[in-house]
Amino acid sequence: MAEAVRHDKTARQLRLLSDALDSGRLGPVRRLINTLAPAEIGNLLESLPPGKREVVWGLVDPEDDGEVLVHVGEEVRESLLADMDTDEIVAAVEDLDIDDLADLVEDLPDTVIDEVLKSMDRENRERLEQVLSYPEDTAGRLMNPDVVTVRADVNVDVVLRYLRLRGELPDHTDHLYVVSRRHQYLGRVSLAALVTHEDSTPINRLIDDEQPAIDVGESAQEVARQFSDHDWVSAPVVDDNNILLGRITIDDVVDIIREQAEHQALGAAGLDEDEDLFSPVKRAVRGRVVWLGINLFTAFLAASVIGQFEVTLQKIVALAVLMPIVAGIGGNAGVQVLTLMVRGLALGQVGASNARILLWKEIRVALINGLLIGGIVGIIAFVWFRSPLLSVVIALALILNFCAAAAAGVLLPLLLKRMNIDPAVAGTVVVTAVTDVMGFFCFLGLATLILLH
Amino acid sequence: MAEAVRHDKTARQLRLLSDALDSGRLGPVRRLINTLAPAEIGNLLESLPPGKREVVWGLVDPEDDGEVLVHVGEEVRESLLADMDTDEIVAAVEDLDIDDLADLVEDLPDTVIDEVLKSMDRENRERLEQVLSYPEDTAGRLMNPDVVTVRADVNVDVVLRYLRLRGELPDHTDHLYVVSRRHQYLGRVSLAALVTHEDSTPINRLIDDEQPAIDVGESAQEVARQFSDHDWVSAPVVDDNNILLGRITIDDVVDIIREQAEHQALGAAGLDEDEDLFSPVKRAVRGRVVWLGINLFTAFLAASVIGQFEVTLQKIVALAVLMPIVAGIGGNAGVQVLTLMVRGLALGQVGASNARILLWKEIRVALINGLLIGGIVGIIAFVWFRSPLLSVVIALALILNFCAAAAAGVLLPLLLKRMNIDPAVAGTVVVTAVTDVMGFFCFLGLATLILLH
Structure with a gap:
């Protein structure tokens, strides 16, 4: 597989470096590092746990320090800056391009910023101030004033x-x-x-x-x-x-594209894109617990739906066994639709003009998938519990939940976007909340109607 | 939000185009399209449902046809090619760069390929054959032989x-x-x-x-x-x-980076990256039902664990109400760890040399998150069901499931990678299978031990 081939090189470097560090031979480590481009050194530093990271950082050619700082995530950058004194930081960053310096400057301590500004000539200082006067994530911030x-x-x-x-x-x-x-x-x-x-x-x-x-x-x-x-x-x-x-x-555009992709992948799991592989435990907890709390809220919402059917569950315990299937598969179907919509929105391909057509298409897909999957689940449930009515109930509940998943998958990202909430980040939570609630409600509701009467 | 700003332009074009199409005024549509770059036209075509797509495709300047074909996904490409006769296709593709032509050639009907080859001069034909002789996704396939x-x-x-x-x-x-x-x-x-x-x-x-x-x-x-x-x-x-x-x-590298990101985002939901927003229903069903089937298997696995505790559930129905919380939140925690690991693997930052350190860090994060979230859930469960022992059971089960989530999140992607399975695609299924099974098992098992004796 391509994925496996791709980073053989990086992984091999990491292993070599790790071995050399473990053996305490810093000469080979220094030689290895100084054959690498600054972005590669940055990548390597990010993959090292804090202790080793500091050792390697100390071996990097001071000429590359500035470029390396530009190429690491915010958390790692902070840990690297913490190892440097003011003079070292000033020396590292003063030769950077204006756009890179602008990118870095906000992570620097105020005293360092003053020193850096003092070390620059007037023209460059004015250019830096100009770039910094534009909001982050705009063209003004990305540009380099140095043009011919x-x-x-x-x-x-x-x-x-x-x-x-x-x-x-x-x-x-x-x-x-x-x-x-x-x-x-x-x-x-x-x-x-x-x-x-x-x-x-x-x-x-x-x-x-x-x-x-x-x-x-x-x-x-x-x-x-x-x-x-x-x-x-x-x-x-x-x-x-x-x-x-x-x-x-x-080169800056390539970085933006990479960052966008990371933001989407990490955001969907409620992670901050700056979370470092070796974030201190405290920091990692803080970064993740909020997201888990939000998901906890939706989990209790689903539980409260189940709570409405305690009587039914007491009478037919098989329902408790099967109900996570209805909710879970519905969630998977919903996330599939959501993922297509999020991509469409990111590419500007989805809007009011085609939402209705998409909804109708997804409902048809849901009906067919619901019939197929519902049928299979119904058959397995029959083999397990020998109740034809129970099989009918679970098949029907699945079909309904697939339709709910399709509707939620198409409509909620549009709604979130209109509310200025990034559907790539919040989409999964809200869509699976719908499929959980609808899954439990349809299954236990139908069971109460059909099996208890 | 940036996301909202970004595609105002594309979304506006889409709306304008859609309105013009609805009113049947094709003149303005043609003028609008011919102000766009081929990649933009491709994006627009992808956002149109089949009927309108064909109309707009017919209005594209034939000179741009080849470049547009290069810039659309495979499914849309097929639908566009289906509207063209051999002569049109040959005319569209004969002026493409060799690398673009190589990219396209496999989607063309055999008779068309023969015609295209015939229309090329010998030097270009040999170059094309050379490029095509390298495996897909290698440098040989990406290169253009035209160098100075x-x-x-x-x-x-x-x-x-x-x-x-x-x-x-x-x-x-x-x-x-x-x-x-x-x-x-x-x-x-x-x-x-x-x-x-x-x-x-x-x-x-x-x-x-x-x-x-x-x-x-x-x-x-x-x-x-x-x-x-x-x-x-x-x-x-x-x-x-x-x-x-x-x-x-x-430019080709930018395309690779975009495709990689798409592959990860769509793969995680079990979608083919070529799935078109307006894929025919039959095709969409075929593309998604396999994934739902795989997830169905893990759902039944989890259900079979619940099935082991029917007696317990019959006696304490509150367990049925609360059990999806333990499994669900554990799943969220596991996906967070998995997402970090998948990123680390993609960047070559994770390997045998640091896996143990990462595992230990994640276990500590899991213990703290488990205590926090477990504590909150325990309190809410007490308010709801007034059973202190039940609260202890659910808090303990959550802590255990957080640890299982951390271990699965760190170790399974490494294992999948070693088995040459892309962890970005298969990771979520296997990690949530573990958290579902462990969640139900720990919660119902502890309940049986503590509450029934």
């Missing part, structure tokens, strides 16, 4: 001479941006166009003005969608007056 | 003259690859270096030979990890003899 601009009224030769004079370009520069005298964004010229055209070609013949600039207030998720739909490597960011402010690059 | 190579013994001026002669560069060309006479990969030269250095600079002074080339057999997931860890835009692909075969670009 040219005028439209020159030719390729002038631009090449300018670039040779300028020297190194910022990372991921695939385009130069063409701006007006007032620094308004006019379009872009690719390096590929520059190197494939004659010196005498005027820049305005090479301008691509089709790519719209990104608005500084655009949400990070919309930025990610545009990058992946248009296959961009970088994109210009402008303000309301079309003044060029900076540039977003694909 | 230079020799090390020339200078910038020669390269620039060569590029001007050559004209347009392949998309996402940020580096030229330096090869030996035998086409062995020696290193890369960035376009940024070319445009910032004097004409007379020898290429071998600009070579970056630090980036390792990707092996053609590398898994797609490992490729994605390397791209995101190293912030690459493109990377060279070589065979065992270091002969340069092609190039992988970031």
Whole structure:
């Protein structure tokens, strides 16, 4: 399997490192670490328990410290920063790109921030302040103000001479941006166009003005969608007056896409995306107990439904044996529908215009699945308890619960979204609350009606 | 919320389109569609129910047809292809990049494939055959053989003259690859270096030979990890003899990362990632009923545990009311641990070297959460049923089930992985099977021991 192959490399490094650490030979550990990219070192640090983590952190080349800090989760970052004094932190972060520094700055102690600001030249300090003035998760926060601009009224030769004079370009520069005298964004010229055209070609013949600039207030998720739909490597960011402010690059977008996926996967289990594999026990408890409490509430809701049927249960104990099946399978069916809806919502594919069609489709699927699964369960229940009526009751209850699951799976995520609650996080709780309640109610209710009379 | 903002644009387009379609005005629909990128059109098509989908597909500019086909899921692709005749398909796909064509080719009818191959020139046909000769989900399948190579013994001026002669560069060309006479990969030269250095600079002074080339057999997931860890835009692909075969670009990597995330999210609910929002009912039933059947098996397993305690349940009906709480909350706690482990495994952060430490940490978290949640449940149960012993039983059962959940959450994904079963897909079923069985067993077992004697 691909999954197994994929991280052989990382897992092997981890094992090597772990062995070397256990044997106390720090030389090989240092050599191993310094062959890795900062993101890889970050990943490795996250996989180490606190004691070993500190040892390895101490062996990382100080030049990589800043980049490593950018590439670890918030909790691990805090634990790494706790091991550094002010001078070390300042040295680590002062060479970072503005967008990375902006990302990091809020986790730094105030005294460190002051020192970092003091160590920067005025231009960079102003740029950092500008980036920090935009809300988190917007284009303004993701952009790097370091862009290369040219005028439209020159030719390729002038631009090449300018670039040779300028020297190194910022990372991921695939385009130069063409701006007006007032620094308004006019379009872009690719390096590929520059190197494939004659010196005498005027820049305005090479301008691509089709790519719209990104608005500084655009949400990070919309930025990610545009990058992946248009296959961009970088994109210009402008303000309301079309003044060029900076540039977003694909590496940050890849991080956003990864974070979104993590947020969905962890959020669905009520976990904070910053929870560290080795979070201190206290912290892990705090992070998880709230979610368990919410689920406890819905569990008691379901129990109270069962409580209404104590008399029935006392008379027919088989009902107690079978009732979790009705609730459980209904929950699974509901989560399937929910998962499809959450994906559809995340891709913008589901809205008021097609909700009714989806509901109708899912009800039909539920009826057929209900008949199939209900039939199987009915047969097994008959073999077990030899009561044909009980089999009919459980089959009917399953069909009803599958329909409830379909309705809840389609409608609740839409409702949650309208209430500004993330359906990827809260969806499972509310959908399974419905299928639990409906499952117990239909099964025990039908049993009371049919079996007790 | 960001999620709500993000797809305002897509949702708005969908609404506009839907309204225009309903009113039968196809002119505005066509104009709207042709302002979109192929990936956006694909997304829109996926969000339309079959009837409307065909109408809109008919309005897409034939020039975009191929790219749109690349950007939709397999099920939708099939429905779109079904609307086209052979000539249309050949015209749509013949201008695609080799890697995109390779991706598509398996969904095409055999007669169409023959026509497509006939329409290609020999060089491209050989390239396509080469790409198709590598297994799916490997670097060989992702690469595009269209690369720009230079020799090390020339200078910038020669390269620039060569590029001007050559004209347009392949998309996402940020580096030229330096090869030996035998086409062995020696290193890369960035376009940024070319445009910032004097004409007379020898290429071998600009070579970056630090980036390792990707092996053609590398898994797609490992490729994605390397791209995101190293912030690459493109990377060279070589065979065992270091002969340069092609190039992988970031746009394909972004697709892999998105697909991985989808696979995890949908797989956890037992859904096929190709399931279309508007899959025909029959197909949706077939896709989901297997998963429900597997879950049915574990539900009956849990029921059979309850069946062992019929006598106890008959005597104390309150047990039937409360037992789903023990199983349900245990399941939630188990899924939290499982989710952390699945993430750790996917990142290569979890292995034999730290499993024991993680297990011990999770057991401690489980004990504390068990005491907290068990305490709360015990108190509520006392208020409800006025039996102190019953409260003790349920609190104890919860603590035990939290510990079982922690152990199952840590150990089962490791075991599944060793058995080459994807823990992201199968994990929830097996972990909740454990928490259901243990929940019912501990609660009813303790009740039998403590309350009946």
